[in-house]
Amino acid sequence: MNAPRLSQLSVFAALLLLVAATGFGxxxxxxxxxxxxxxxREDYAHVFSRLAAQPGHVPADLDRRLHEVRVANxxxxxxxxxxxxxxxxxxxxxxxxxxxxxxxxxxxxxTLGAIVYxxxxxxxxxxxxxxxxxxxxxxxxxxxxxxxxxxxxxxxxLRRGE
Amino acid sequence: MNSAPATLGRxxxxxxxxGGIALVASGFxxxxxxxxxxxxxxxxxxxxxxxxxxxxxxxxDGEALAAAFRRILELSDKRGRFMSTHxxxxxxxxxxxxxxxxxxxxxxGAGGLRIPxxxxxxxxxxxxxxxxxxxxxxxxxxxxxxxxxxxxxxxxLAFAVAWIRGDTAALTGTLQPRLRARNxxxxxxxxxxxxxxxxxxxxxxxxxxxxxxxxxxFAAVxxxxxxxxxxxxxxxxxxITRFKxxxxxxxxxxxxHSHAIEFGFLLMLLAFLEPFVxxxxxxxxxATIAVITGAWLLPLCVFLATIHGLVAAAAADIxxxxxxxxxxxxxxxxxxxxxxxxAPAVSR
Numbered sequence: 308m309n310a311p312r313l314s315q316l317s318v319f320a321a322l323l324l325l326v327a328a329t330g331f332g333x334x335x336x337x338x339x340x341x342x343x344x345x346x347x348r349e350d351y352a353h354v355f356s357r358l359a360a361q362p363g364h365v366p367a368d369l370d371r372r373l374h375e376v377r378v379a380n381x382x383x384x385x386x387x388x389x390x391x392x393x394x395x396x397x398x399x400x401x402x403x404x405x406x407x408x409x410x411x412x413x414x415x416x417x418t419l420g421a422i423v424y425x426x427x428x429x430x431x432x433x434x435x436x437x438x439x440x441x442x443x444x445x446x447x448x449x450x451x452x453x454x455x456x457x458x459x460x461x462x463x464x465l466r467r468g469e
Numbered sequence: 470m471n472s473a474p475a476t477l478g479r480x481x482x483x484x485x486x487x488g489g490i491a492l493v494a495s496g497f498x499x500x501x502x503x504x505x506x507x508x509x510x511x512x513x514x515x516x517x518x519x520x521x522x523x524x525x526x527x528x529x530d531g532e533a534l535a536a537a538f539r540r541i542l543e544l545s546d547k548r549g550r551f552m553s554t555h556x557x558x559x560x561x562x563x564x565x566x567x568x569x570x571x572x573x574x575x576x577x578g579a580g581g582l583r584i585p586x587x588x589x590x591x592x593x594x595x596x597x598x599x600x601x602x603x604x605x606x607x608x609x610x611x612x613x614x615x616x617x618x619x620x621x622x623x624x625x626l627a628f629a630v631a632w633i634r635g636d637t638a639a640l641t642g643t644l645q646p647r648l649r650a651r652n653x654x655x656x657x658x659x660x661x662x663x664x665x666x667x668x669x670x671x672x673x674x675x676x677x678x679x680x681x682x683x684x685x686x687f688a689a690v691x692x693x694x695x696x697x698x699x700x701x702x703x704x705x706x707x708x709i710t711r712f713k714x715x716x717x718x719x720x721x722x723x724x725x726h727s728h729a730i731e732f733g734f735l736l737m738l739l740a741f742l743e744p745f746v747x748x749x750x751x752x753x754x755x756a757t758i759a760v761i762t763g764a765w766l767l768p769l770c771v772f773l774a775t776i777h778g779l780v781a782a783a784a785a786d787i788x789x790x791x792x793x794x795x796x797x798x799x800x801x802x803x804x805x806x807x808x809x810x811x812a813p814a815v816s817r
Contacts (some may be wrong), residue, residue: 311637311638311641312637314637315632315633315635315637318571318632318637319629319632319633322625322626322628322629322632323629325564325625326622326625326626326629329618329621329622329625330618330622332618333615333618333619333622336611336614336615336618337615349542351538351541351690352538352541352542354690354694355522355526355534355538355694356531356534356535356538358526358694358697358698359525359526359529359530359531359534360529360531362526362527362529362698363698363699363700364698365694365695365698366694369691369694370691373687373690373691376687377683377687380683387556387727390560390564391560391727391730391731391734393564394563394564394567394734395664395734397567397571398567398734398737398738401570401571401640401644402657402737404637404640404641404644405641405644405645405648406648408641440679443675444675447668447671447672447675448672450668451665451668451669451672454664454665454668455665458661458662458664458665461657461661462658462661465648465654465657465658
């Protein structure tokens with residue numbers, strides 16, 4: 308696969324990732340009565356109301372409610388990071404085609420990492436906390452490593468062009 | 470007078486570039502209003518309301534508890550809607566700029582991409598206006614916001630199809646000359662640096678978040694409830710204060726991370742548009758330096774706000790103002806370039 312074709316496929320994948328992120332955002336709003344549970348603090352309100360109704364008793368569902376808050380955090384993280392990853396890929400693919408067309412594997416790695424990272428966050432939101440953390444960490448590390456390699460090569464190319 | 474090599478042209482590119490900068494600038498302005506008038510004030514009131522929650526729950530006073538949570542809910546919702554509007558408006562602006570850059574390589578029918586570009590910008594505004602209004606009119610405004618999101622999805626799909634049918638090799642020839650200008654190189658270099666710094670900071674922050682901050686925050690809530698159940702009001706109040714402090718620390722640190730990356734994106738995107746800024750070279754340099762300076766200072770000052778509080782937060786507000794001023798100067802220059810593009814057509 309030549310460099311322009313790889314850039315084209317990467318940007319295409321990024322645009323689809325953006326569509327997925329926006330669609331996921333639409334679902335977040337619809338599934339949470341158009342506002343996030345995180346913002347409304349309903350889970351906190353629930354446990355304290357239970358405590359006030361039964362003084363002296365720690366609510367039995369305390370841990371489950373706190374878990375719900377954590378899940379809400381991860382859902383929003385997934386949405387935001389998927390959208391930002393899409394922009395990372397678009398920008399680095401364009402710059403790769405212009406400034407460093409010879410080197411293709413960092414862009415392929417970056418694109419893969421950009422998809423894996425929000426997937427890991429989504430897995431955490433789904434309840435598999437540890438597995439999701441591993442997948443997200445692998446994706447994030449890949450994105451940072453490949454972005455760093457590409458950025459250094461871009462800066463060298465910019466300096467050469469001066 | 471100016472050394473701009475070309476103009477923005479007409480059609481989708483112009484709509485997306487000008488619409489994108491307008492969205493980003495509006496996001497900055499809203500962020501300033503949020504930081505100065507909403508965030509700091511709401512934080513103090515919410516902290517007091519949480520202490521009221523502790524006192525009401527240990528006293529088994531259901532009415533006082535409901536009143537305290539109403540205050541928390543009201544302010545959290547208001548703050549959340551503002552925050553959501555601020556972050557979405559900025560993100561849509563950045564994506565509009567990204568689409569403005571890739572659109573010359575897209576291939577589509579006779580109508581071009583003008584309509585998808587207009588739908589994207591309109592959808593973005595509909596979504597953010599709906600999000601903002603949903604605090605005051607929850608259901609109708611939220612439906613309006615969802616309509617905006619659907620418009621954005623449709624427009625991006627149209628661009629994706631046109632992009633995959635297009636000619637990427639031709640884009641390289643279009644973009645290469647844009648990065649020859651000194652200011653474009655400055656913007657690109659600093660943008661790359663900021664994005665990488667923001668990502669590395671995010672990785673370190675995520676480690677701290679999953680290992681210490683988030684477990685600590687939930688442990689504080691658990692301890693507060695356990696203490697309140699045992700009637701130890703003072704301990705419960707201390708724990709809930711610790712919970713609020715950790716919650717603020719997480720929110721502010723996450724904001725520093727996201728602002729660094731978003732400002733890095735902005736600088737990188739502006740690098741492709743700077744050659745079209747039709748201002749004198751001196752003013753182009755000033756605008757570039759203002760945007761770069763503010764872009765580095767704002768996330769740094771936001772992070773320092775976790776240590777130095779309001780003084781650093783005020784410095785972050787000033788940094789946001791500097792970036793906004795530079796961005797508006799660039800916007801003016803881009804508007805002038807569209808006038809130059811239209812002038813020959815008008816005279817004909």
